[in-house]
Amino acid sequence: MKFEVTILGSSSATPIYNRNPTSQALNINEHIYLIDCGEGTQQQMLKFDVKASRIDHIFISHLHGDHYLGLVGLLSSLHLNGRTKPLKLFGPAPLKEIIELQFKHSDTHLQYQIELYATDATTHQVILDNQDICVETFPLDHRIPCTGFLFRQKKLLRKIIKEKVEPLNIPVSFYSQLKRGLNYVAPDGTIHQNGELTKDSSAPKSYAYCSDTIYNTSYFPFIKNADLLYHEATFLHNMLDRAIQTFHTTAWQAGEIATEVQAKQLLIGHFSARYKTLNDLLEEAQQVFPDTQLAIEGKTFEV
Amino acid sequence: MKFEVTILGSSSATPIYNRNPTSQALNINEHIYLIDCGEGTQQQMLKFDVKASRIDHIFISHLHGDHYLGLVGLLSSLHLNGRTKPLKLFGPAPLKEIIELQFKHSDTHLQYQIELYATDATTHQVILDNQDICVETFPLDHRIPCTGFLFRQKKLLRKIIKEKVEPLNIPVSFYSQLKRGLNYVAPDGTIHQNGELTKDSSAPKSYAYCSDTIYNTSYFPFIKNADLLYHEATFLHNMLDRAIQTFHTTAWQAGEIATEVQAKQLLIGHFSARYKTLNDLLEEAQQVFPDTQLAIEGKTFEV
Numbered sequence: 196m197k198f199e200v201t202i203l204g205s206s207s208a209t210p211i212y213n214r215n216p217t218s219q220a221l222n223i224n225e226h227i228y229l230i231d232c233g234e235g236t237q238q239q240m241l242k243f244d245v246k247a248s249r250i251d252h253i254f255i256s257h258l259h260g261d262h263y264l265g266l267v268g269l270l271s272s273l274h275l276n277g278r279t280k281p282l283k284l285f286g287p288a289p290l291k292e293i294i295e296l297q298f299k300h301s302d303t304h305l306q307y308q309i310e311l312y313a314t315d316a317t318t319h320q321v322i323l324d325n326q327d328i329c330v331e332t333f334p335l336d337h338r339i340p341c342t343g344f345l346f347r348q349k350k351l352l353r354k355i356i357k358e359k360v361e362p363l364n365i366p367v368s369f370y371s372q373l374k375r376g377l378n379y380v381a382p383d384g385t386i387h388q389n390g391e392l393t394k395d396s397s398a399p400k401s402y403a404y405c406s407d408t409i410y411n412t413s414y415f416p417f418i419k420n421a422d423l424l425y426h427e428a429t430f431l432h433n434m435l436d437r438a439i440q441t442f443h444t445t446a447w448q449a450g451e452i453a454t455e456v457q458a459k460q461l462l463i464g465h466f467s468a469r470y471k472t473l474n475d476l477l478e479e480a481q482q483v484f485p486d487t488q489l490a491i492e493g494k495t496f497e498v
Numbered sequence: 499m500k501f502e503v504t505i506l507g508s509s510s511a512t513p514i515y516n517r518n519p520t521s522q523a524l525n526i527n528e529h530i531y532l533i534d535c536g537e538g539t540q541q542q543m544l545k546f547d548v549k550a551s552r553i554d555h556i557f558i559s560h561l562h563g564d565h566y567l568g569l570v571g572l573l574s575s576l577h578l579n580g581r582t583k584p585l586k587l588f589g590p591a592p593l594k595e596i597i598e599l600q601f602k603h604s605d606t607h608l609q610y611q612i613e614l615y616a617t618d619a620t621t622h623q624v625i626l627d628n629q630d631i632c633v634e635t636f637p638l639d640h641r642i643p644c645t646g647f648l649f650r651q652k653k654l655l656r657k658i659i660k661e662k663v664e665p666l667n668i669p670v671s672f673y674s675q676l677k678r679g680l681n682y683v684a685p686d687g688t689i690h691q692n693g694e695l696t697k698d699s700s701a702p703k704s705y706a707y708c709s710d711t712i713y714n715t716s717y718f719p720f721i722k723n724a725d726l727l728y729h730e731a732t733f734l735h736n737m738l739d740r741a742i743q744t745f746h747t748t749a750w751q752a753g754e755i756a757t758e759v760q761a762k763q764l765l766i767g768h769f770s771a772r773y774k775t776l777n778d779l780l781e782e783a784q785q786v787f788p789d790t791q792l793a794i795e796g797k798t799f800e801v
Contacts, residue, residue: 208574208575208578209575209578209579210540210541210544210571210575211544212541212544212545215541216571234537234538234540234541234567234568234571235537235538235541237513237537238513238515238518238537238538241513241514241515242515258600258603258604259604260570260571260574260600260604260606261571264537264567264570264571265537267563267567268513268519268537268563268564268567271511271563272511272512272513275511275512276512287603289599289603292599293599293600293603296592296595296596296599297561297563297596300561300590300592300596300642301561301562301563301642302641302642303563338605339603339604339605
């Protein structure tokens with residue numbers, strides 16, 4: 196099952212040429228789960244061939260413009276391009292008023308329904324649970340209410356052992372039940388134990404998204420053992436004072452957090468526009484947590 | 499005096515790769531007058547080296563997203579980049595509520611003042627009159643209230659005729675008065691007529707901006723004899739039905755309008771995303787009005 200994230204934007208607050216404000220397209224089994232939607236996200240999707248029609252879920256972490264100002268334009272384009280299927284939107288409650296006000300004045304009447312699930316930035320919540328994924332929010336510590344998101348893959352189906360199954364002439368129509376763990380009863384009544392016919396798939400994986408936040412251990416339990424941890428790293432550690440003042444994290448701290456929560460891999464982003472190149476940020480985080488990569492626009496990372 | 503327009507975005511409604519929604523930077527004497535501000539305008543300004551700090555006036559024609567969704571991000575970036583001088587914003591009255599709602603939820607408190615001048619899309623208005631330019635609005639005919647803008651250069655200062663002035667040893671400090679039309683009285687009492695010392699500058703020019711609108715002769719008087727007429731041309735004329743249905747103009751009609759109002763040059767834009775290339779639109783308009791050009795992102799046109 197596909198579980199990968201494509202970076203659409205990695206910059207913080209003010210834009211910089213060639214870096215867009217925050218947005219990520221999480222591809223789970225060919226469904227796109229859009230995380231944050233900074234200005235220009237639609238253009239980035241066109242650029243990197245992320246199909247807007249495949250988005251059924253959008254997650255907004257908080258209401259700073261660099262995380263959501265592309266939302267109304269995207270919702271409008273989906274409408275203009277003929278969307279009729281509902282869309283689930285998870286984010287701060289005021290999104291409803293912000294969207295409705297703008298659609299009122301543009302006289303836009305969507306042909307599809309937006310189902311807004313208001314997140315609560317004061318507590319841990321399970322906000323989505325479908326066949327592929329379970330999504331949880333947890334409180335981050337920023338200047339305004341802000342949630343992190345944890346995307347936890349569902350337990351995967353078992354894998355069929357071909358060389359065991361084929362000689363028994365098991366009907367292909369029964370394969371899906373084998374994958375779900377059922378035994379096979381042959382026409383002659385013989386019971387074949389599932390454990391002999393199938394094997395475990397790889398363990399379910401998890402993607403943790405933490406942006407924006409100051410370093411605060413309170414959210415560490417929610418991202419423990421993440422296979423891929425995206426964490427903001429707005430500043431170099433020599434600007435720790437500024438990071439604290441603005442409720443952001445340094446690259447060094449992001450490395451410390453990944454170490455502390457025993458993440459398998461770390462992805463850093465939300466870079467301040469002051470950094471024209473990003474190598475210093477990468478090297479700083481890697482000094483603490485070697486398996487770190489930069490969230491660069493257009494790059495895709497497997498969870 | 500510089501009087502030129504740089505195209506920042508030329509697409510309508512839904513975005514298309516390599517074309518941005520509508521925005522134009524009018525450079526009048528090194529001051530930027532921003533006309534419309536579709537999503538991504540900030541990035542386009544970075545790309546084409548239009549300095550945001552030089553913007554003191556923003557004009558929004560109407561509240562369809564492709565004409566203003568980049569505004570809140572731009573206003574926010576000006577603040578984050580330290581702007582303190584006031585900014586004049588001309589556009590529909592609900593802009594106030596739209597901006598304030600979003601700044602409330604992002605807890606943004608601007609360090610500079612936005613002076614909002616609400617436009618009235620039902621009538622002709624003079625909305626700005628400074629030393630360089632007079633700006634008028636006029637009603638367009640669109641699905642929601644929408645104004646066109648006419649930028650009319652002020653009468654230019656007279657030009658000094660050096661070979662007449664220098665032999666008279668006129669103090670340089672008096673040159674500005676000569677340019678404004680005053681006679682020169684020499685120390686011996688001799689009166690030198692201004693008409694002998696200076697000559698007329700070129701005639702003041704005008705830039706008319708018409709987007710979005712259906713073909714409707716009612717606004718023609720306001721754009722009469724424009725030196726440069728920007729007119730939307732969303733569709734080819736074989737889609738006239740669609741143009742009428744959506745209150746837009748065809749390229750053929752844009753050519754007809756330029757002819758009718760005796761514009762000197764025509765610039766067409768606001769192209770539907772269905773047109774991957776724009777040559778057909780250009781050729782269609784040129785069949786009616788030969789001096790037509792395409793509003794292409796990054797191109798600058800002298801008024």
